[in-house]
Each structure stands twice: as C-alpha cells, then as structure tokens.
Amino acid sequence: MTFAATILTLYPEMFPGPLGVSLAGRALAEGRWSCEAVNIRDSATDKHRSVDDTPAGGGAGMVLRADVVAAALDAAADGRPVVALTPRGAPLTQARVRSLASGPGVTLLCGRFEGFDERLFDARAIEQVSIGDYVLSGGEMGALALLDACIRLLPGVMGATSSGVDESFETGLLEYPHYTRPAEWEGRAIPEVLRSGDHARIAAWRKQQAETDTRLRRPDLWERHEGARVQSPSGAQAKKDDR
Incomplete structure (x- = not known):
C-alpha cells in the first residue's frame, strides 16, 4: 500500500521540495509514497481567484475563506485523514505520526495569512495540528515536517527496521547521546x-x-x-x- 499525501496550499511549487531528496526522495522514486500538491486558488470562483478576505470584526491581516478552502478539500477528499497545520492545533506527537504512517496517507491543509475561517472546522472533519509553539509564514513548512516524520517510518524507507524504534519520543523519553570515532x-x-x-x-x-x-x-x-x-x-x- 502506497502512502498518499495530498497537500492543499497556495504554493504547490513548495512540494515535494526537500522531500524529493535523501530517504524521502528515494522512497518517492520507488513508489513507497506519492505526493500531490493542489492549489487552493483553483477552487476560487471569482475572476480574481480570491481565497481570502478581511477579518470579521476588524483587525489586521486577511483570513482564508471557508467556502473556497472547503471546495478545494471536497474535491480532494478520498477518505484519508484531513490535517490542518495551524498554531492553534494540538501538538504533533510521535504517536500521532506513527498512527498516520500506518494508514493510507493524509490530506494536509496549509494555512496562510491570519489562518482559516473557523466555520471550516465546524463544517468539515479536520484535525488541527501544530508543530510547535511558534508562528511561521504558512503551514507548508509544518506539512513538510509532518510528512518527513511519517515517510521515514514507512516499511523499507529506513535501512534498519530498528532505526525508528529506539529514538526520542518513541518511549516517552529523549534519546540517549551518541558517539562515534575517533575515540x-x-x-x-x-x-x-x-x-x-x-x-x-x-x-x-x-x-x-x-x-x-x-x-x-x-x-x-x-x-x-x-x-x-x-x-x-x-x-x-x-x-x-x-x-
């Protein structure tokens, strides 16, 4: 079974990005996982291909529209878990990564600007995930991090089957320190x-x-x-x- 990743983003050219090299890149070439980047803007309906608007109630920045993002999500839906990368989400854990890696794949929503219209999460089954207590320019870097964490756990990706077991967070602890030559x-x-x-x-x-x-x-x-x-x-x- 191939792990399928669909990324909904305003910047599809960012994928596979660094996931196209090293272990992840080799696994992609071998067909162990697939990557499809979808431009959210393709689901816009006006002549300007608008995906955002000003915040209700006022304030700085712009907010991603629920109708446009939902249309993009509905077009990509195929039963896989849907995860939105947002600083308002629950912390991503190794346990959740392992759970996702054992499934058919994931659809990732990459936020931009001030984030998503909250009604999107009321209307669709979307898991909100954060990769840390800091703010990035968008969800794409978080999506890359999540995918890398999943891909390395796929069967045959890492050289030794034990490589993914004795690591930080797998047992609830940080990993022990490592040493190598010279003595x-x-x-x-x-x-x-x-x-x-x-x-x-x-x-x-x-x-x-x-x-x-x-x-x-x-x-x-x-x-x-x-x-x-x-x-x-x-x-x-x-x-x-x-x-």
Whole structure:
C-alpha cells in the first residue's frame, strides 16, 4: 500500500521540495509514497481567484475563506485523514505520526495569512495540528515536517527496521547521546562504558542517560513519562514497594 499525501496550499511549487531528496526522495522514486500538491486558488470562483478576505470584526491581516478552502478539500477528499497545520492545533506527537504512517496517507491543509475561517472546522472533519509553539509564514513548512516524520517510518524507507524504534519520543523519553570515532577528540573521550563491549551495562547507561536528559531538558515529557509509569501495573507496584 502506497502512502498518499495530498497537500492543499497556495504554493504547490513548495512540494515535494526537500522531500524529493535523501530517504524521502528515494522512497518517492520507488513508489513507497506519492505526493500531490493542489492549489487552493483553483477552487476560487471569482475572476480574481480570491481565497481570502478581511477579518470579521476588524483587525489586521486577511483570513482564508471557508467556502473556497472547503471546495478545494471536497474535491480532494478520498477518505484519508484531513490535517490542518495551524498554531492553534494540538501538538504533533510521535504517536500521532506513527498512527498516520500506518494508514493510507493524509490530506494536509496549509494555512496562510491570519489562518482559516473557523466555520471550516465546524463544517468539515479536520484535525488541527501544530508543530510547535511558534508562528511561521504558512503551514507548508509544518506539512513538510509532518510528512518527513511519517515517510521515514514507512516499511523499507529506513535501512534498519530498528532505526525508528529506539529514538526520542518513541518511549516517552529523549534519546540517549551518541558517539562515534575517533575515540578521543579535542581531549574528550567516548564514555568508557560504550567501549566496554558489555551490552547490559551499555543498555543500563543509555537508559539512565535518556532519563536524566529528559528530566533536565524536557520536564514536561518527564512528568508525563513518570505519570504513565506510575499508572501502569508494574509502575504502581514499584511505587508501592518504594514506600
């Protein structure tokens, strides 16, 4: 099954963009996924091909019209999940990426200007997603990020089947730090445990490093991880035994 991506955008020339090279580009050439960029402006009905208008109630900027965007979406609809890239959306997670990657594909809506007329989300089944707490010029960069995250998980895209498992966010933690040759660089040596050949010690060290880095760098992730651990049967027992 080919993972099909349809992107509704005012700038179709931005796709596949960087997804046309490296792993994603090779997978595209091999037919593991497909990419169709649709210009929202093609669904406009006036002679100026208008897609936006001034905000109701006043204010700066322009707003994407619900009627035009809905027409573009309806023309592209084929049963796949529809995701709008917007800073007002829920944070994109690795779990959601993995869920999307396991399906038939996704239709992506790329916002511009001040965003979408809210009635669009009332009238159509659209999942709103954000890739971070910052604002970009449009949803295209978010769409590229989401697609890259999905494509690398498709069967046969990454060289090793384990490459996508032992990574940041897959277990609720940041990934442990990595090292490679030379063994010493600018007076800094690879940690001895990684050169020991003792796989049990290495696994324990990596787990400890992942937990420490997550606790210090992403306390929000650590809190969720600890909450999930305590709620699990084994975690609850461990908590009881600690007392």
